[in-house]
Amino acid sequence: MTTIINGLHHVTAISNDAAATGQFFSAVLGLRLVKKTVDHHDIAGYHLCFGNHAGDAGTLLTVFPRENSRTGRIGAGQATIIQLSVPQGALRFWRSRLRQNNCNHIVDETLFGDDRALFQFPSGLLVAFVECDTDDRTPWTTNDINSDVAIRGLYGITLAQQSTAHLPLLLTQTLGYVESNVEQITTTTQHRFVLPNADAGVIDIQIDPNMIRGREGTGTIHHI
Numbered sequence: 001m002t003t004i005i006n007g008l009h010h011v012t013a014i015s016n017d018a019a020a021t022g023q024f025f026s027a028v029l030g031l032r033l034v035k036k037t038v039d040h041h042d043i044a045g046y047h048l049c050f051g052n053h054a055g056d057a058g059t060l061l062t063v064f065p066r067e068n069s070r071t072g073r074i075g076a077g078q079a080t081i082i083q084l085s086v087p088q089g090a091l092r093f094w095r096s097r098l099r100q101n102n103c104n105h106i107v108d109e110t111l112f113g114d115d116r117a118l119f120q121f122p123s124g125l126l127v128a129f130v131e132c133d134t135d136d137r138t139p140w141t142t143n144d145i146n147s148d149v150a151i152r153g154l155y156g157i158t159l160a161q162q163s164t165a166h167l168p169l170l171l172t173q174t175l176g177y178v179e180s181n182v183e184q185i186t187t188t189t190q191h192r193f194v195l196p197n198a199d200a201g202v203i204d205i206q207i208d209p210n211m212i213r214g215r216e217g218t219g220t221i222h223h224i
Contacts, residue, residue: 005175007198008154008224010049010060011082014072015123016218018046018065024122025050028101030145031061039064052140052153058200059137059153064222072217074126074160076208079221081118081126081158083202088133090149091117111204112181112192124219130155137199156202157224162209168193171203 015021025031034055039045045066051059074080086094095117099105104120116130132155139150161167171177177193188208195201
């Protein structure tokens with residue numbers, strides 16, 4: 001039997017306030033609340049799922065709001081950065097909007113030819129808004145976020161490691177990804193793996209032998 005991987009289905013993060021999380025993801029990011037269910041790791045908590053109009057695979061950003069969760073530490077051994085796809089020219093809109101809503105604008109950069117803006121959300125979560133002119137997915141829109149700037153869905157994910165170890169072999173030999181490029185930035189090496197023709201098909205591996213190990217908690221990614 002051949003298993004075909006079509007890209008990322010969803011990314012799940014940890015926050016510490018269900019109401020604030022719901023308000024931020026729906027009102028600020030302009031995503032649709034697709035469903036509200038329980039956290040199956042802790043059935044006393046919520047699992048909030050946000051995405052496009054149909055809740056399509058590859059558009060879903062979900063959250064476990066855990067009020068008693070300790071603050072996490074983003075680092076090696078984790079998925080560290082959620083990459084969201086936005087239309088070409090939309091970064092100016094998102095820089096202004098996110099700064100006005102208590103997000104820390106970390107850097108504007110070009111990585112593997114992608115123009116992107118990296119932000120840290122109030123929960124501590126790291127999110128990169130990536131301009132993509134080939135993403136034709138239909139977004140969810142609101143009164144103040146129109147289709148010219150609205151989030152299309154997931155673009156990809158960044159994984160952080162202290163060494164390459166066996167992760168590239170897992171991606172290429174088991175999951176069908178193709179390594180497309182490598183960039184060296186000071187002591188950090190970035191490897192890009194892609195699934196051809198997949199909308200949410202990018203996985204970047206950031207290799208830094210000096211990176212501190214991550215610790216799960218508020219502001220970190222739980223799973224992809």
